Amino acid sequence: MSDEIILRVEGLMTQFSTDYGLVKAVDGVSFDLRRGETLGLVGESGCGKSVTNLSIMRLIQSPPGKTVAGKVLYQGRDLLQVSDEEVRVLRGKNISMIFQDPLTSLNPVLTVSLQIMEALQLHHGLKKKEAKAKAIEMLRLIGIPDPERRANDYPHQFSGGMRQRVMIAIALSCDPEILIADEPTTALDVTIQAQILELIKDLSARSSTSVIMITHDLGVVAGICDSVCVMYAGRVVERASVDDLFYDPKHPYTRGLLESIPRLDRAEEYGTVGGKRLYSIPGSPPSLIAMPPCCPFNSRCARAMDICRRAYPPETSLAGRSPRTVSCWLHAKEN
Amino acid sequence: MASRKIKLNSIALVGIIIIAVYVVGIVVSLFWLPCDPVAMDTEHVLEAPALSSGHLLGTDEFGRDILSRIMKGALVSLLISIAATAIGAVLGTLMGIWAGYKGGRWDHWLMRLADVLFSFPSLLLAIFVMSILGEKTVNVVIAIGLVYIPQFARISRGSVLTIKSNEFVRAAKSNGASSGFILFRHLLPNILVPLIVQISLSLSVAILLESSLSFLGLGVQPPAPSWGNMLSGARKVMVIAPWTAVYPGLAIVFLVLGFNLLGDGLRDILDPRMRNVG
Numbered sequence: 001m002s003d004e005i006i007l008r009v010e011g012l013m014t015q016f017s018t019d020y021g022l023v024k025a026v027d028g029v030s031f032d033l034r035r036g037e038t039l040g041l042v043g044e045s046g047c048g049k050s051v052t053n054l055s056i057m058r059l060i061q062s063p064p065g066k067t068v069a070g071k072v073l074y075q076g077r078d079l080l081q082v083s084d085e086e087v088r089v090l091r092g093k094n095i096s097m098i099f100q101d102p103l104t105s106l107n108p109v110l111t112v113s114l115q116i117m118e119a120l121q122l123h124h125g126l127k128k129k130e131a132k133a134k135a136i137e138m139l140r141l142i143g144i145p146d147p148e149r150r151a152n153d154y155p156h157q158f159s160g161g162m163r164q165r166v167m168i169a170i171a172l173s174c175d176p177e178i179l180i181a182d183e184p185t186t187a188l189d190v191t192i193q194a195q196i197l198e199l200i201k202d203l204s205a206r207s208s209t210s211v212i213m214i215t216h217d218l219g220v221v222a223g224i225c226d227s228v229c230v231m232y233a234g235r236v237v238e239r240a241s242v243d244d245l246f247y248d249p250k251h252p253y254t255r256g257l258l259e260s261i262p263r264l265d266r267a268e269e270y271g272t273v274g275g276k277r278l279y280s281i282p283g284s285p286p287s288l289i290a291m292p293p294c295c296p297f298n299s300r301c302a303r304a305m306d307i308c309r310r311a312y313p314p315e316t317s318l319a320g321r322s323p324r325t326v327s328c329w330l331h332a333k334e335n
Numbered sequence: 336m337a338s339r340k341i342k343l344n345s346i347a348l349v350g351i352i353i354i355a356v357y358v359v360g361i362v363v364s365l366f367w368l369p370c371d372p373v374a375m376d377t378e379h380v381l382e383a384p385a386l387s388s389g390h391l392l393g394t395d396e397f398g399r400d401i402l403s404r405i406m407k408g409a410l411v412s413l414l415i416s417i418a419a420t421a422i423g424a425v426l427g428t429l430m431g432i433w434a435g436y437k438g439g440r441w442d443h444w445l446m447r448l449a450d451v452l453f454s455f456p457s458l459l460l461a462i463f464v465m466s467i468l469g470e471k472t473v474n475v476v477i478a479i480g481l482v483y484i485p486q487f488a489r490i491s492r493g494s495v496l497t498i499k500s501n502e503f504v505r506a507a508k509s510n511g512a513s514s515g516f517i518l519f520r521h522l523l524p525n526i527l528v529p530l531i532v533q534i535s536l537s538l539s540v541a542i543l544l545e546s547s548l549s550f551l552g553l554g555v556q557p558p559a560p561s562w563g564n565m566l567s568g569a570r571k572v573m574v575i576a577p578w579t580a581v582y583p584g585l586a587i588v589f590l591v592l593g594f595n596l597l598g599d600g601l602r603d604i605l606d607p608r609m610r611n612v613g
Contacts, residue, residue, distance in 0.1 A: 058507055063439070092511035099509075104502040109524040118520070119510040170510060 006210050007033040007056075007178055012070035014055045016050075017063065021289040025051040027234035028070070033178065036208040038201075040082050040221040040242070042257070043231035044285065049214045053180045056082075056096060058087045074178075080188045083222035093123040096171040098200075100183040106155040113139070113151035121171050138169040142199060161192035163166075165199065172203055179204060184221065197224050218261060222246060227322070230254050233285055233296040240324035250318060250326040252301045256281040295329065305329060353593030361410045370400035372407040373521050379578040393578040401579065404560035405586050411472070411561050412590070415554075416541035418476045422606060423483020424534055427477025430484065431491030432518055432526070436499055446492065449485035457482045457540075458547055465553040475554045479544050483537055484579045490533050494526035528605040532598055539594030562587050 014026040026048040033039050041049045054060050055067045072079040099105040116135035120126045139147035142165040155163055171179055185193040201224045204211050213225055221228055228245050230238040238251040249255045259279040283300040298308040313329045376398030384393040392401040432446040464478035477514050548554035549563025557564050562583045569579035
């Protein structure tokens with residue numbers, strides 16, 4: 001991992017207009033991604049993780065969605081301002097994506113090799129034969145046995161884990177600088193999860209690809225990420241390196257998340273009759289339509305103060321093994 | 336490798352056999368006809384079907400051989416039907432998948448246009464177009480094609496709407512695919528099944544439309560034979576010479592039946608929801 005910042009997201013805001021009102025799915029998200037870094041984006045369902053990344057790729061369906069503010073700086077350009085054609089050329093070649101559900105992410109009527117060849121033909125203008133050779137090479141790289149024969153198979157002839165491998169092959173076929181993995185292991189069972197994560201880790205290290213890993217599984221984060229952004233209700237509430245976050249969480253929400261993981265070393269505590277129950281954060285996230293103008297976590301927070309109900313906390317930089325920030329009044333500095 | 340063999344069911348098979356008989360008849364008619372289909376013979380007017388006279392299916396009110404006219408007319412009918420369906424299928428499908436994929440304003444206006452065309456009964460619309468364009472065989476093709484555009488547009492739009500929300504469309508976009516690439520590489524192959532069924536059913540309706548137009552004197556112009564104008568001529572004499580109407584009528588009935596059976600059979604074969612049922 002180098003210090004060169006490859007992607008900078010600043011104050012990203014994406015909203016959806018619905019019959020019930022304006023949904024502020026992403027409400028001012030900022031982060032930097034460095035070359036070769038694996039950044040985890042965690043948070044519960046509906047906190048805006050996926051929308052953040054779809055906004056970066058400009059894949060939000062409009063209407064109803066619209067990215068209303070913010071910047072996505074890549075190669076000195078703001079991706080939110082350039083033409084559709086310029087973004088299209090970047091997609092798949094410089095920034096590519098792996099989706100959550102490998103069952104629906106592949107076209108059922110096309111062979112897998114045809115789908116891997118697609119990006120190669122679109123971006124590198126490879127001839128059919130060269131693209132096919134490269135597709136078979138990619139299949140071998142991701143560990144599909146007998147790739148020459150399997151290349152002509154259709155997606156339904158592959159298992160879920162193999163299909164996710166094929167998705168990875170498609171995403172990495174053009175050696176992108178940034179790989180966005182949107183919960184790539186959620187639909188897979190645990191042993192396959194480990195293999196897929198290992199594969200992503202290996203392949204990204206090989207070409208020093210930066211990875212944005214969207215997940216709600218802190219185990220995945222601990223396993224492969226370098227740093228983490230914790231999101232809550234459309235905002236990043238805490239950003240830190242993995243070690244800082246796990247050993248010394250600052251935001252009460254991050255603490256809550258870590259408390260909610262069952263731990264082997266505390267097994268006796270919950271196991272016995274009348275023992276401690278596994279912690280869960282009380283309440284549920286606020287509606288993204290009627291967002292309070294204050295800290296959205298205050299109603300669920302055990303340490304909420306008066307000011308938490310009045311104003312949104314500023315982002316505060318704290319010292320750590322590497323620079324970290326947190327948005328919480330508990331840590332806000334006097335000024 | 337999955338077996339690519341499609342098991343034909345008996346319905347489709349019967350349809351194919353019927354159509355094959357017509358095709359053989361058309362091929363034969365290109366090289367050989369029992370008699371000249373337009374040669375009049377005042378000596379043998381309205382002769383009943385008989386082997387001995389050389390007129391297997393009899394003669395019409397001008398003494399022309401009915402079998403020869405049916406064979407000659409088959410080519411015209413089938414060509415018009417195929418060409419018209421092709422026009423309707425290509426233009427209608429393009430319109431439909433574009434509207435369905437783009438949505439919004441494109442969808443709104445293209446589909447309103449289709450609705451306007453759809454609101455006319457098909458024969459009325461075809462008559463209307465024919466009366467504007469003039470009575471020529473090419474115009475029959477255009478008129479019937481125009482009738483078909485909204486039907487194909489609706490079917491393909493509906494199919495695209497159900498397919499396009501699939502994740503693989505978004506995945507293709509994230510790989511840098513353009514709209515055209517997504518439409519033709521990803522969406523079109525996924526909606527082929529309903530289109531193929533619609534095409535085979537449209538072929539049969541086109542035969543009927545062409546016959547209707549010719550019957551009304553708007554389609555193929557006499558003396559060139561077509562099944563429709565043969566029926567039209569037979570109208571005045573069918574009481575005393577029923578064969579003049581019966582045989583062209585049967586020619587229409589069986590070809591339409593053939594295409595309909597094929598269409599129904601194909602639907603059963605190709606629609607996975609109907610497969611393995613019963």
